[in-house]
Amino acid sequence: MIVAFAQTKGGVGKTTLAVNLAVERVIRRRRDVLLVDADEQGTATDFACLRGERLGSTGFTLVQLTRGATVRTQLLTLKDKFDDIVIDAGGRDSGALRAALTLADIAIVPFQPRSFDVWTLDKVAALVGEAKVINPGLRAFAIINCADPQGHDNSAAAEALAENTEIAYLDSPVGRRKAFPNCNAIGLSVLEASQPDLKACRELERLADRLDTLPPFLSIDDGV
Numbered sequence: 001m002i003v004a005f006a007q008t009k010g011g012v013g014k015t016t017l018a019v020n021l022a023v024e025r026v027i028r029r030r031r032d033v034l035l036v037d038a039d040e041q042g043t044a045t046d047f048a049c050l051r052g053e054r055l056g057s058t059g060f061t062l063v064q065l066t067r068g069a070t071v072r073t074q075l076l077t078l079k080d081k082f083d084d085i086v087i088d089a090g091g092r093d094s095g096a097l098r099a100a101l102t103l104a105d106i107a108i109v110p111f112q113p114r115s116f117d118v119w120t121l122d123k124v125a126a127l128v129g130e131a132k133v134i135n136p137g138l139r140a141f142a143i144i145n146c147a148d149p150q151g152h153d154n155s156a157a158a159e160a161l162a163e164n165t166e167i168a169y170l171d172s173p174v175g176r177r178k179a180f181p182n183c184n185a186i187g188l189s190v191l192e193a194s195q196p197d198l199k200a201c202r203e204l205e206r207l208a209d210r211l212d213t214l215p216p217f218l219s220i221d222d223g224v
């Protein structure tokens, strides 16, 4: 499965969720995982560096590919060599993001509470629509990251997406939890902390489980 974390906005949690999902698939599912850092900022690469220094081995393979043409050609070469590919697709409308969408099975579009604006949605939806010309099987799902404990945002998000034909709302929010930055900073997933934040772990696991059971088409009716 190729999963791309795709958003033209920065700071929404693409890298955080991408690295945590990559590690989740390695340690919980024993999958052979390729993590593609397609962001020039290289934050996922930094994470892998820290992780390698700390653990001796990252457990996954990391490549940094930031040029659109290279993302596509390399992914075509690599896609059958790994069980799963997780792509951190950078925080702007880049060639790398567009290329990632032309090969991904699933695009996860993280949003932060109250930033569920139509403008950003339309932009990402347009990119998904364009990618589907080449990659008709692409399914895009928006999720809330850094969710407030009250959860009012969930219904607002579902509402904002109700009319969207390209992106469905996936009701698997991830809360704002210190465990994410704390673990990121030492190259670990939240699942590996010495004293794990169980809520963070459960949210990550739930999201990861949902990805494996998503329908093979984009059904808007029930939000997935």
Ligand SMILES: Nc1ncnc2c1ncn2[C@@H]1O[C@H](COP(=O)(O)OP(=O)(O)O)[C@@H](O)[C@H]1O
Pocket: 009, 010, 011, 012, 013, 014, 015, 016, 017, 043, 091, 145, 146, 147, 174, 175, 176, 177, 178, 180, 181, 184
């Ligand atoms: N669920 C979360 N809870 C708390 N902090 C988070 C969460 N997700 C991301 N962050 C923090 O928010 C900041 C931006 O996240 P990042 O993954 O780098 O976003 P992006 O890759 O979209 O630019 C980072 O400092 C990260 O540690």
Ligand SMILES: [Mg+2]
Pocket: 011, 014, 015, 016, 039, 043, 088, 090, 091
């Ligand atoms: Mg990032």
